[in-house]
Amino acid sequence: MHRLARTVAATALATVLALVSGCGGSDSDAAAGADGTALEKVTYLTSFGNFGRDAYAWVAKDKGFFEEAGFDVEIKPGQGTGGVIQTVVSGQAQFGPIDLTGGLLQMGGGQAKDFVAVAAIQQRTMAAIATTEGKGIAAPKDLEGKRLADTPGSVVRNLFPTYARLTGMDASKVTWVNGDAQTLMGTLAGGSVDGIGQFVVGKPTVEAVTRKKAVLLPYSDVMPDLYGNVLITSTKIAEQKPEMVKRFAAALLKGLEYSLANSKEAAEILKRNVDTTNPAAAAAELDLMAAYVAPGGSGSAIGTLDSGRVARSIAILQGADALPQGMTPEQIIDFDLVPKA
Known part of the structure; x- marks a missing residue:
């Protein structure tokens, strides 16, 4: 990332982690494992296979960010927005990234429900x-x-x-x-x-x-207002374990920020976990993705989602007859759980 983008991302991430670490209590079963307390098992889906763009989850696991947050994470390859939503809603996985626009289309068309976005991965669609x-x-x-x-x-x-x-x-x-x-x-x-x-x-x-x-x-x-991938969980988990969701999102975003600042190392970590990885291509994917995670001059901090911008995206899709009237950002995003700017 450019120096300014890195500074913005790091500052926002530090704020998220500070807020998360300060609100411990309701999820005692998910305490960190450094003191011997059992880690909470979580299944995470990548967005689409195991390419460089999804290396940040492996980095969060390899660098101990998930463990520090109290999680034992199993990472499985996702098969796109529809597949990730279905697997998370069914309880076979607890978290995964989907394209926000794809999620809106699935929700608006009645193909999916009972999931919410809790953090942005990319600030514009890829x-x-x-x-x-x-x-x-x-x-x-x-x-x-x-x-x-x-x-x-x-x-x-x-x-x-x-x-x-x-x-x-x-x-x-x-x-x-x-x-x-x-x-x-x-x-x-x-x-x-x-x-x-x-x-x-x-x-x-x-x-x-x-x-x-x-x-x-x-x-x-032609659709510059659209967000890219967002982290989702089931509505049930979001309602019952909000602090757990915040801790997981913070650890994942920490892996994302680290991966963009250290793309070659992130690619090697992915290679150690996924034999078919081409490290050079994976690192190049991460370098290209940096501009989408914290676009220069956008003022968007890593992980944040803006209600007004999501509303504009919905309006674009409604204008193209792709979404029914009446949909709101709050139907698909839990803004109480989203990192603050």
């Missing part, structure tokens, strides 16, 4: 269509007549009709096929599809896998 040179795709309109792949619950896929409408593209002329988080890039490299749903930070990994220059069509070009 959703994009990824392809490579030679596919004849340089602008959204070029996607017409093409074949794209993504997981069914991915935010890129679910938000695509809105993206198409805002860019003047005919979404009905695009064919989508189902893919898996860990094999999507191989599908693109193999030539069976023309593009894939991807985050913009996936560019280095796309190039490493396909051995071609990547071409990205970022959704933020």
